[in-house]
Amino acid sequence: MKIVVALVSLSMVIMVGMVFQAVHQEIKMRKAKNRMVESSLEVKRKEEAIVELKTKIESLGQTIKTTNSKNEELRRKKEEASQSNKNFGERxxxxxNEKAEIVKKKTDLTKIISELKANHEQSKEKxxxxxxNLKQQILDRDKAICAFVDTTKxxxxxxxxxSESSR
Structure with a gap:
């Protein structure tokens, strides 16, 4: 009997140990399952955040492309404006230069015109x-002729x- 009691006690101790082991494993499994659920939720949140960041990155990429195209267009416009400015400067x-030549010609012509006017005035006076003098010569000649002319004609x-009345 002693052996039976010892065997029953030993089996009880082993059984309690196994129950304890089973409960301990069950608790560990539940904790692992909870961690796994939490991890999967966290992974889903991180995936959603990644997808959100991807869309933001794509929109920023589009914004960069449009900004780059606008920047390129502005560069072209700047080059065109610079070229236009250079052309206007040359023109x-x-x-x-043409104005200076024309002004020089104008001053020369003004000088010539004033000289011609002066010469004209002098010529006019002469x-x-x-x-x-010619009128005086004609009058003198007429007087000389009148002295010899027949006044009856x-x-x-x-x-x-x-006049006829003075005759």
Whole structure:
């Protein structure tokens, strides 16, 4: 009997040990299952965050592309404006040179015109003097002719300025 009691006690101790072991394993399994559920939830959240970040990255990529294209367009416009500015500068230089030439020609022509006006005035004065001299010579000649002309004729009276009443 002693052996039976010892065997029953030993089997009880072994059984309690096995129950304890089973309960301990069950608790560990539940904890592992809970951690696994939490980990899967965390993985899902992180996946969602990754997907969200991907969409943000794609939208930022599109924004960068549009910004780069606008930047390139602005560079082209800047180059065109620079080229246009250079062309306008060259045209301005050409126009300035032409203007300087025209101003020089104008001053030369103004000088020539003033000289011609002065010469014209002098010529006019000389011509006026010559006309006066010629008129005086004609009057002197007419007076000399009037002294010898027959005043009875009408042409002679007209030439000498004699009226019929003074005869």
């Amino acid at each position: 301005l230089g050409t126009c300035s 011509a006026s003097e010559e006309i006066q 009408e042409e002679a009276r007209k030439l000498c300025g004699i």
